[in-house]
Amino acid sequence: MSRRRSKSSSSDSVDSAEEERRRDIKERDEFSKRLKEKDDTKTRKVVESKTNKRAYEEAAKRLKLQHDARDKLIPKLRVQSRREYLAKRKEDKVAELEADIVDDEYLFDEVKLTKREKEEREHKKRLLSIAKQHEEARELERVQRYHMPKDMKTGEKGEYVEVDEREKQPNSEQKKWEAEQLQSALFKFGSRDVKPDEYDLLLEDEIEFVQVLRMDGSKDIDRKPEVTESEKKKMNIEETKKSLPVYPFRDDLIAAIREHQVLIIEGETGSGKTTQIPQYLYEAGFTKDGKKIGCTQPRRVAAMSVSARVAEEMGVKLGNEVGYSIRFEDCTSERTVLKYMTDGTLHREFLSEPDLGSYSVMIIDEAHERTLHTDILFGLVKDIARFRSDLKLLISSATLDAEKFSEFFDDAPIFRIPGRRYPVDIYYTKAPEADYIDACVVSILQIHATQPLGDILVFLTGQEEIETCHEILQDRVKRLGSKLRELIILPIYANLPSDMQAKIFDPTPPNARKVVLATNIAETSLTIDNIIYVIDPGFAKQNNFNSRTGMETLMVVPISKASANQRAGRAGRVAPGKCFRLYTAWAYKHELEDNTVPEIQRINLGNAVLMLKALGINDLLHFDFLDPPPHETLVLALEQLYALGALNHHGELTKMGRRMAEFPVDPMMAKMLLASEKYKCSEEIVTIAAMLSVNSAVFYRPKDKIIHADTARKNFNHIHGDHLSLLQVYNQWCESDYSTQWCYENFIQYRSMKRARDVREQLVNLMQRVEIDMVSGVTESINIRKAVTAGYFYHIAKLSKGGNYKTVKHNQTVMIHPNSALFEELPRWVLYHELVFTTREFMRQVIEIESKWLLEVAPHYYKPKELEDSTNKKMPKTVGRAGPSDAH
């Protein structure tokens, strides 16, 4: 390990430091060579390992339709108190936002802000003003509720009519005001107290929508579609292929690809581009020289299902000529010529094959989604194309973005392929809705009462909102009794157990209507058939990383226009549809951004930067990004890598850094894994790393058994902190022989544990790959905690006089998360896994450490003086330890 003494000033030590650097670089290159040799000798066979099987089953579960009996839905629970809670939370959020802006302006007013920071502040201000408008609107609650016209029809192909234009008609304001007054007067006398079986209940609460535009489909709905569903089933594969919109373009497309090295393909969903283009290329001989055609997808399920379809069309066994490669599962062989993979997998492949030498064509599909991986791939493939003139690049995207991609790839030509979609009518509300949950419920009932059969999809921001909406809706439906047809309410979000997720795919019984309450998962990740109506409140939860404080925030923000249109498009997959937006046309036009901020500008880039360094890209600040990440985020990542010893003082990758890059984890975690050998606890640390990777989704808290769940959780609490609690959970699950029953009894999410097991297996393999021995045998937790500290010495907080914690690096006030085992302990020094801002600044996953360890594991980073304890007294609050900890 190379450690530079900061005091070295004599020429002797300068020389020896220089010598050490050269030696390290030499060792690093030898190490890389060994890795390469390992890769070359490894023969890839089509085998289904145990891990593969588990991963496959999990994914298959999601794909398959399940026909379990429908459970009776969540019991009605404290509806009123929850709504009050939500209202309060909203108020709190607004107050916080306000305080945030004041703080920001106070703290950084003198500082020269970057353009981005200014934008961020402006953005916050705008959010605040929107929130306040909503608050004001709420005071007039019910006032702006109108009636949905009974005869609301699809309407003609509409020109764009501004709502405010309509309001300019004579007396419209006056009439509106009168109508509102009348409404509110009616309400006061009104039917809140009316018996449930009054049909008026429905009408009283209605929202008026205005249709402003129609999103054109590409299907001619007046004529009968050329191919009906039942006819389709009868068609053989060849005929189906010929019926796809991409088919007539086959020859032109091949010619264009031959002529240009980079081609942007603009094609809507349903054009068949993902399945057909690789086959065309194969038939045209692009794989004749022993090279492959690669195609990346942002999602695992897509890579699997598309490759399965293509294998079927080509009449080959999946994994032979056609295969896929995703994490935990490589289903390819030496015969594979068409390879589908996730974008992250290709990103990883760059480490062992930086020139993509085995590919003749690389297709980056769904580029408009702008995932972190595709964004980095853009820069990498653009670079490769310069010296590999035989490599063809296809960038495939939905509409709108194609020009931007073309520009980035030196004005590459754009090839347009039509899609197959039905038109969707877009409706807006006339006035902003204060409480969009309530507005959703009202809209659902309106649609149910007045519109022809067809399923409804509602976009909400999270589990909590979905549960609230579900309860309110169910309650209302119950009160309406048999006045209406059956309404089947189904929630869907990523953390919902898979068997409950599968229910959304059950066919709707005749004469009933299904309403699916979904998070953003339904925007791209899964497709539900027979959706005719979409309700879009216009919000989503978004993660943001602040590199100034190293903190993540998850907050509800307005969606972008692109996202709104994606949501609307979900209504037009099987028939002409309707989308009800719970915001005004004016808000759509003036308040929504055109595009969602790409991921690369919103997240911590530690791992991505290390990876690029490992690929030999030294000048990251000038890397060719389609949209560059904030300068500060890159600087922070580089700083951390230097502190972790992954980069030397020349900014070059060290041997340590080269090893760290092999792990698909954050650099701090990679460092922790590597340090574990020294502290004789690699088995334990690998488990901890795997458990930390499954994103705090280990403990399950069903609403009706919160007390039991919390008691169960406390039984795992370890006296020295959460990392060790997680270790206990995993080890006990292991002892139960990976039992589902055990998980159920202990309120542990089985799916998360299964995932942790997969991750662990992968990490163990990688440890061997980077030549680290798996050692174990520590009896107490000190060594384990020291190993964690060796990776996370950046994340230290110290208890200050007021009973608050301050981070050592930023002197920022933070708290231990109430779910932590150390919540009531308050040790003097703690190490945290992550800092998140929800309602306050919280440290999540915390362990107790001793300050002297910091000098041991990071002497280059800490000075003894910083770590002196001025008071040696214990803090007064350590009266008793919470719960039966220290079980092991």
Place this chain on the structure above:
DNA sequence: GAGCACTGC
């Protein structure tokens, strides 16, 4: 005393 959108390696 909180309350974790969604992917991916």
